[in-house]
Amino acid sequence: MMQTHQNPVYEYVHSADQDAVTPVHHPVIVVGAGPVGMAAGLDAAAQGIQAVILDDNNTVSIGSRAVCYAKRALEILDRLGCGQRMVDKGITWNLGKVFFQEDQVYSFNLLPESDHHRPAFINLQQYYLEEYMVDQIQQSENLQLRWKSRVTAVEEKDNRVEIRVETPEGEYSLTCDYLIVADGANSGIRKMMGLESSGQVFQDRFLIADVVMETDFPPERWFWFDPPFHKGGSTLLHRQADNVWRIDFQLGWDADPEEEKKPENVIPRLKAMLGEETQFELEWTSVYTFQCRRMEQFRHGRLFFVGDAAHQVSPFGARGANSGFQDTDNLLWKLKLVLDGKAPDRLLDSYNAERVPAADENLLNSTRSTDFITPKSKVSHTFRDATLLLAEEYPFARNLVNSGRLSMPSVYRDSPLNTPDEASFDSAMAPGTPSTDAPVNDGDWFLRLISNNRFNGLYFCQTDGCLSREEQATLSALTENTEIPLTILAVGLSPDINQPAGVNPVTDPKDMLKQRFDGQPGTFYLFRPDQHITARWRDLDQKKIETALNRATGRS
Amino acid sequence: MIETRKLNIQPALSRPDDFYNALVDMHRDLSEEQSQMANAKLILLLANHIGDEETLEEALKIAAEGLN
Numbered sequence: 319m320m321q322t323h324q325n326p327v328y329e330y331v332h333s334a335d336q337d338a339v340t341p342v343h344h345p346v347i348v349v350g351a352g353p354v355g356m357a358a359g360l361d362a363a364a365q366g367i368q369a370v371i372l373d374d375n376n377t378v379s380i381g382s383r384a385v386c387y388a389k390r391a392l393e394i395l396d397r398l399g400c401g402q403r404m405v406d407k408g409i410t411w412n413l414g415k416v417f418f419q420e421d422q423v424y425s426f427n428l429l430p431e432s433d434h435h436r437p438a439f440i441n442l443q444q445y446y447l448e449e450y451m452v453d454q455i456q457q458s459e460n461l462q463l464r465w466k467s468r469v470t471a472v473e474e475k476d477n478r479v480e481i482r483v484e485t486p487e488g489e490y491s492l493t494c495d496y497l498i499v500a501d502g503a504n505s506g507i508r509k510m511m512g513l514e515s516s517g518q519v520f521q522d523r524f525l526i527a528d529v530v531m532e533t534d535f536p537p538e539r540w541f542w543f544d545p546p547f548h549k550g551g552s553t554l555l556h557r558q559a560d561n562v563w564r565i566d567f568q569l570g571w572d573a574d575p576e577e578e579k580k581p582e583n584v585i586p587r588l589k590a591m592l593g594e595e596t597q598f599e600l601e602w603t604s605v606y607t608f609q610c611r612r613m614e615q616f617r618h619g620r621l622f623f624v625g626d627a628a629h630q631v632s633p634f635g636a637r638g639a640n641s642g643f644q645d646t647d648n649l650l651w652k653l654k655l656v657l658d659g660k661a662p663d664r665l666l667d668s669y670n671a672e673r674v675p676a677a678d679e680n681l682l683n684s685t686r687s688t689d690f691i692t693p694k695s696k697v698s699h700t701f702r703d704a705t706l707l708l709a710e711e712y713p714f715a716r717n718l719v720n721s722g723r724l725s726m727p728s729v730y731r732d733s734p735l736n737t738p739d740e741a742s743f744d745s746a747m748a749p750g751t752p753s754t755d756a757p758v759n760d761g762d763w764f765l766r767l768i769s770n771n772r773f774n775g776l777y778f779c780q781t782d783g784c785l786s787r788e789e790q791a792t793l794s795a796l797t798e799n800t801e802i803p804l805t806i807l808a809v810g811l812s813p814d815i816n817q818p819a820g821v822n823p824v825t826d827p828k829d830m831l832k833q834r835f836d837g838q839p840g841t842f843y844l845f846r847p848d849q850h851i852t853a854r855w856r857d858l859d860q861k862k863i864e865t866a867l868n869r870a871t872g873r874s
Numbered sequence: 875m876i877e878t879r880k881l882n883i884q885p886a887l888s889r890p891d892d893f894y895n896a897l898v899d900m901h902r903d904l905s906e907e908q909s910q911m912a913n914a915k916l917i918l919l920l921a922n923h924i925g926d927e928e929t930l931e932e933a934l935k936i937a938a939e940g941l942n
Contacts, residue, residue: 697910704914714922 319581320530320599322560323445325377328452330466330486341480341491344370345657348498349469349481349507351375353384353444354625354642355500356451356463360398361650363461365771365847367657370492371461372483374468378448381602382528385441385558386636390727390752391643392436393849395447397769399457401436403450408440409557414539416721418706420546424716425538428724433830434755435763439724441537441558444639472497472510472621479620496653497621498646503609505627511618515630517611518685521571522692524633525605527584529563531598541721543691543706547590552691552721555591562601565591566633568692575605608632610685612677617670622649629677634687634722637680644727645673651771651847655871660801665872668735676728683723690720727752730850737844737853737866745836753849756830764831765849767807767824773867774845775806777858778837782810785817792860794818802867804844809837846870876939881932 335342348358351373362369387395387404395401412429415422428438455463470489471482479497483490499507508515540555542548551568558564567587569578577583584603592598612629616622625642649669655661693699708715730736730750737749747754756764768774775796779785785793785808796804797820804820809831811823826832835843835854844853844866853866868874887893900916901909921930 700910700914701918704911704918707911708915708918712919715918718918 319603320601322530322562322601323443325380325445326449326452328376328463328465330376331464332487333462333464335492336485336487336490338490341493343478343493343495344368345495346370346498346653347372347479347481347492347494347496348500350500350502350625350627351448351452351463351465352379352500352502352625353447353451353639354646355498356448356455357394357398357643358498358500358624358646358650359461359463360400360451360454360458361646362653363455363458364398365650365654366460367650367654368460369462370494371455371463372467372469373463373465376465378452379444381526381604382443382445382558382562382564384444384447384636384639385556385564386640386724387440387442387447388636388640388725388727389434389436389438390725391640392440393752393755393765393769394643394647396436396766397647397771397849398451399454400447400450404442404447405436405440407446407559408442409537409559410437410440411537411539411557412438413536414541414721416706416709416719417540417542417545418703418710419544421710423543423706423709423719426716433757433828435765436755439636441556441564443558443560443562446559469501469507472507474619474621495620495657498649499621499623499627500625500642500646501627503626503630505623507621508613508623508627511621513613513618515611515613515628517609517630517681519609520607520632520688520692522688523569523571523573523575523578523605523607525567525569525573525578525584525587526603527565527567527588527600528558528602529565529588529592529598530561530601531563531592531596532561533563533596535563543702543721545591548587553591554721563598569605573605579603579605606633608688610681610688612674612681615670616645616673616677617666622666622669624649628673629681631680631684632688633684634691635680635684635724636722637684637725640725641676641680641728644676645669647848648673652872654771654847655802661871661873668733668872672728672730672733672735675732676730679728680725687720687722691722735846735852735870735872737862737869739854741856743836743841743854745834747835747843747851747854749851749853751851753845753851754834756826756834757828758824758826758831760825760827764824767822768805768845768849770805771847773802773804773847773870775804775863776831776835776837776843776845777806777808778832778835778839778841779808779810780839783812784815785811785821789858790818792858793821795860796863797821799864799867802871804863804867844870876932876936878932878936880926880929881936883936 346369348371359371554566624645807824852870
């Protein structure tokens with residue numbers, strides 16, 4: 319098979335920790351250097367937590383695996399320093415087409431409103447993302463990634479976690495305040511702890527073929543139900559970087575995975591689909607099955623389960639890696655506050671309270687997509703086909719077609735950290751919502767301004783150009799809060815006027831902030847370090863803001 | 875009997891026999907499988923026209939009532 323990409327081999331390096339007489343302590347240890355584990359490590363470093371990542375392997379993903387990265391994942395990766403390389407290398411796409419048998423049924427455009435920094439989706443092979451993350455980790459002083467280091471035992475004792483690590487040079491022990499478990503769907507640590515992830519196993523097999531071809535197919539997502547070249551199954555075609563195309567065939571439960579992934583069996587399927595004359599090379603094949611399941615709790619004492627170790631979804635909807643990044647995005651700022659003694663331990667329970675419902679939302683969506691794509695009974699098959707038949711000409715049925723509901727970030731609507739609205743807003747940016755983006759200043763973006771790993775405030779000044787003495791006093795007090803200081807962005811404030819430290823003027827060149835946040839004069843939004851909105855008001859009230867801040871940090 | 879809040883369970887068709895006849899007539903030249911398909915399309919069309927989830931849920935409950 320052809321190779322457009324060579325997997326790097328990372329060297330096993332001896333650590334001084336291995337020579338220590340007593341186990342060396344680290345605030346945070348992450349098990350697993352997949353995308354989510356590395357995001358946890360990079361997020362720790364971004365928060366200023368010293369951390370170590372352990373991985374039993376010494377390279378990046380074998381094969382392209384997770385290829386669709388959603389806008390919110392890119393925004394999180396921006397905060398971790400990897401977003402730009404992803405977008406530069408990845409394929410930006412917005413258009414999806416759905417076919418049923420011979421005909422195109424409809425197409426959809428994912429392009430949201432304009433004036434966002436990041437696109438709705440990019441496609442990129444997982445190994446590129448992992449390489450970028452390893453590079454980023456190597457630039458970080460506070461973060462180490464140790465290859466060929468397998469965790470063989472975990473024990474929680476005396477307010478810490480002790481782990482045993484097996485390396486090519488033998489075993490050693492480490493301790494940490496918190497262990498982040500990111501060792502994937504078949505999590506060894508989960509098993510070691512006697513914990514379960516339960517749900518539904520789907521009795522179906524899918525073949526992935528990564529194909530290298532020069533073609534004028536557009537960078538779109540094409541999905542076929544029951545196509546003439548693959549009768550009775552579904553097929554997906556999607557472009558990745560380097561002229562690599564992801565093709566996914568539904569095989570059915572009875573297919574023999576070893577036989578199906580042999581080139582002599584894959585190539586005829588591809589020729590039937592692409593045409594005899596299309597030139598292509600096979601790069602990677604894999605046959606997979608999947609489960610939709612989760613652990614009951616994602617927090618177990620000082621252990622936090624993230625990504626596939628905590629919850630597993632079907633691939634339809636790109637909700638695996640994308641939701642894993644939202645896990646670590648949610649967790650690390652909380653660990654920082656607790657490690658610094660600024661927030662109580664119960665803040666960490668909110669990781670569970672916020673991410674378990676998010677996992678349920680992803681499971682629900684991906685299970686429903688799976689049921690539509692692979693109907694399990696005769697009657698569900700009939701309804702599925704009826705929907706597709708109607709969709710071509712009757713617009714109402716297009717909403718019912720489900721070829722994957724593509725990943726959207728979860729809104730923590732019922733989070734105990736939220737302060738409910740007291741006033742009404744003509745804006746979707748309710749407490750619990752990840753912040754929307756907007757162009758600001760001279761070519762900058764709002765989400766970039768609030769990616770400082772701190773709590774931020776967005777204030778729409780009462781009077782354009784300047785702050786009254788009262789406004790100044792209130793904002794100053796908030797920025798000088800000794801426990802949780804705020805950085806405040808003031809819209810409509812002239813940059814040339816002397817402002818209290820921590821209050822930064824921001825311009826709104828297209829009025830997008832005003833529009834998207836319903837920014838009437840006096841409006842104040844409070845953002846968490848993960849950019850989720852936690853409270854908002856129509857007037858500036860120091861007491862209310864401080865109360866909301868206490869609530870958002872688990873201190874009240 | 876299931877109580878309904880939104881679904882109209884009182885007679886609403888002015889020419890009930892005509893409708894009933896048209897419904898059965900739709901299936902006249904269809905195979906068993908085609909009939910299943912036509913019924914499925916009909917349900918989807920009508921559900922969208924009703925456009926109210928609560929009404930539909932009541933209808934779903936009554937439809938399955940006492941069948942197993």
